[in-house]
Amino acid sequence: MSDLPRIPLAGVIGSPIAHSKSPQLHRHWLKTYGIAGHYIPMDVGSEDLEQVLRTLPKAGFVGVNVTIPHKEAVMEIADLITDRAILIGAANTLIFRKDGQIHADNTDGYGFLENLRAGAPHWNPAAGPAAVLGAGGAARAVVASLLDAGAPEIYLSNRTRVRADKLAQDFGSRVQVYDWVQAGNMIDDAALLVNTTSLGMIGKGELRVPLDGLCADTVVTDLVYAPLKTRLLATAEDMGCVTVDGLGMLLHQAVPAFERWFGKRPEVDRATRAAALR
Ligand code: NAP
Numbered sequence: 001m002s003d004l005p006r007i008p009l010a011g012v013i014g015s016p017i018a019h020s021k022s023p024q025l026h027r028h029w030l031k032t033y034g035i036a037g038h039y040i041p042m043d044v045g046s047e048d049l050e051q052v053l054r055t056l057p058k059a060g061f062v063g064v065n066v067t068i069p070h071k072e073a074v075m076e077i078a079d080l081i082t083d084r085a086i087l088i089g090a091a092n093t094l095i096f097r098k099d100g101q102i103h104a105d106n107t108d109g110y111g112f113l114e115n116l117r118a119g120a121p122h123w124n125p126a127a128g129p130a131a132v133l134g135a136g137g138a139a140r141a142v143v144a145s146l147l148d149a150g151a152p153e154i155y156l157s158n159r160t161r162v163r164a165d166k167l168a169q170d171f172g173s174r175v176q177v178y179d180w181v182q183a184g185n186m187i188d189d190a191a192l193l194v195n196t197t198s199l200g201m202i203g204k205g206e207l208r209v210p211l212d213g214l215c216a217d218t219v220v221t222d223l224v225y226a227p228l229k230t231r232l233l234a235t236a237e238d239m240g241c242v243t244v245d246g247l248g249m250l251l252h253q254a255v256p257a258f259e260r261w262f263g264k265r266p267e268v269d270r271a272t273r274a275a276a277l278r
Contacts (some may be wrong), residue, residue: 006060010261011040013052014067018043021250021276022065028275029258029266037262046070050077057096062261064094065254071137078104087170088140093257108138109145111253112223116192118252118268119244120219125149128191132156133183133209135164138223139196143171146192155186157209159197184210187218193236195222200230207232216240225250251276 026039071090079101091104135158158164199207220236225246
């Protein structure tokens with residue numbers, strides 16, 4: 001090996017991976033801050049995941065993002081796992097330490113909160129209950145972050161009730177589960193409404209939860225960002241609510257990873273959004 005400093009490499013591992021916006025985002029920041037580094041999308045199957053993760057540090061990788069379907073599987077491979085990733089049961093960010101250990105973290109909840117704070121600065125997590133639709137991996141990160149931020153109660157509803165019950169069991173008595181057919185009833189006194197299901201995304205079905213009970217002072221946010229303005233957000237906007245789209249969560253969740261890998265805390269600004277949408 002030469003004595004020249006190695007150019008740090010990072011990337012995102014998933015399957016499929018072609019749709020990921022992370023390469024545009026990280027490459028934008030690398031260019032903006034004049035950092036010599038690369039960010040590479042890698043389509044890796046489950047059978048090769050561990051071998052690839054153990055090999056990448058030897059090739060100069062300082063870490064990777066992990067996406068569907070590997071977010072849970074990497075928890076079995078990582079040597080160190082943050083408390084929040086353990087609570088959520090999934091990781092989206094890996095840091096390859098100099099001692100060879102793989103450190104796993106989950107920054108989705110951080111990204112979710114930062115996006116809300118940027119898009120709805122008046123929103124106070126402690127002001128009232130949060131209504132969360134969905135109980136998948138993203139919902140677990142959202143619920144963890146809301147509880148941590150001081151939400152007094154979380155109303156939770158999911159098509160598959162048992163998944164919501166499991167989440168409530170894991171996160172404690174501040175989480176109350178509603179049947180999916182009654183999801184419309186849980187938004188009446190909610191200070192925040194969050195869609196964490198994939199409904200509303202291009203190519204998926206529409207979210208059909210009745211929104212008649214929505215108040216104009218409820219902040220409404222959607223994790224879906226394709227399209228940017230989902231039907232949920234458009235309806236909520238028509239009803240006078242402040243709405244926050246899901247793209248910002250994707251941008252903000254990437255900030256801690258970029259900082260750890262490349263040594264610079266990046267800004268999430270208009271140019272960042274434009275780069276991710278390119
Ligand atoms: P996941 O673990 O597969 O969960 C999917 C969720 O959607 C579950 O609650 C599922 O309910 C629900 N769902 C799917 N199809 C449905 C249908 N036809 N009717 C009712 N509910 C349905 O996925 P995830 O990782 O949590 O991601 C969920 C969404 O969040 C995706 O659209 C993802 O792109 C988005 N996301 C965005 C960001 C961001 O940065 N903006 C970050 C993470 C995720 P069941 O349990 O009943 O199947």
